[in-house]
Amino acid sequence: xxxxxxxxxxxxxxxxxxxxxxxxxxxxxxxxxxxxxxxxxxxxxxxxxxxxxxxxxxxxxxxxxxxxxxxxxxxxxxxxxxxxxxxxxxxxxxxxxxxxxxxxxxxxxxxxxxxxxxxxxxxxxxxxxxxxxxxxxxxxxxxxxxxxxxxxxxxxxxxxxxxxxxxxxxxxxxxxxxxxxxxxxxxxxxxxxxx
Numbered sequence: 001x002x003x004x005x006x007x008x009x010x011x012x013x014x015x016x017x018x019x020x021x022x023x024x025x026x027x028x029x030x031x032x033x034x035x036x037x038x039x040x041x042x043x044x045x046x047x048x049x050x051x052x053x054x055x056x057x058x059x060x061x062x063x064x065x066x067x068x069x070x071x072x073x074x075x076x077x078x079x080x081x082x083x084x085x086x087x088x089x090x091x092x093x094x095x096x097x098x099x100x101x102x103x104x105x106x107x108x109x110x111x112x113x114x115x116x117x118x119x120x121x122x123x124x125x126x127x128x129x130x131x132x133x134x135x136x137x138x139x140x141x142x143x144x145x146x147x148x149x150x151x152x153x154x155x156x157x158x159x160x161x162x163x164x165x166x167x168x169x170x171x172x173x174x175x176x177x178x179x180x181x182x183x184x185x186x187x188x189x190x191x192x193x194x195x
Contacts, residue, residue, distance in 0.1 A: 009050070012096065012122070014108035015167075021105070023096055023128065024051060025112060026121040039119065041086060042144070051123065054082060056144040064092075064134040064141070069174035071131015072097055072157040072183065076193045079153035080126035082146045087114035090139030093169050094122055097129040097157065100195045107186065109166050114141075127195035129157050133168045155193060156183035163187060 006029035011019040028039040040046075048054065064070065072095070075081050085094060095111045113135070114120050124130050132141065156179055159168065163186050168174070 007046075007050070012110040012112060014098075014105050014110045015165075016105075016108050018105050018108065020096070020098060020108070020110060021103070022125045023110065024123040026051075026123060028119060028121065030119060041121070042084070054084075054146050056084070056146055057148060059142060059144045062141040062143070064132075064139050065175070066134055066137045067170075067172055067175050068134045069131065069159055069168065069170070069176055070180065071095065072129040072159060073131060074099060074129040074155055074157075075147070075150060075153040076155060077153075077195070079147055079150035080195070081149075082126050083124045083130055083143050084121065084145075085114065085124065085130075085132075085141065085143040086119075086121045087116060088140050088142055089116050090134065090136035091115035091117075092132040092134050092136075092139050092141060094132045095130070095166055095168070096122075096124050097164060097166075098127070099129055100127040101191070103127075107164065109164055111167070111169075129155075131159060133170060133174060135169070155189065156180055157189065158183035158185055161185045 008027040010025040012023040030039040092114050094114050097109045098105045
């Protein structure tokens, strides 16, 4: 029985009203009863036939406290990463930025709330920067990647880059790592590092 065959797929809308052509929102088929619930968070055969063929090599677990902002991160070629993201506890606002120079949505951003309540997942292909802001007191995020982390290839775009004008749904100054606090603006990144 292939339980996740009834998952729902949608595209993510950008801040300018378009849809990203390959950022996919996934709502798995959830089976609930008086004991709780069950769903397949990932099924290789169904994922590869319904979405795209992917060879994941690593899964990461990120824990964040309220008001923590992580991002915006990406890796340059040939170490670019596709990410398959899910919030398994708490609530986050997840953000992507299109860095593909030939794309009709180049430098558009899009955001979606991921939470333990909505069980929504997001597939972020290579060529996008990614970040998230923690809305709940705590949040646990898990994400699979198709390429290993490479220190020399990692880049950080500053979260409040005025040229992007991302609405992070922030009321207070976010808690940032040192790396994220000194991220570069889009204008200060070499165009050769985009996709």
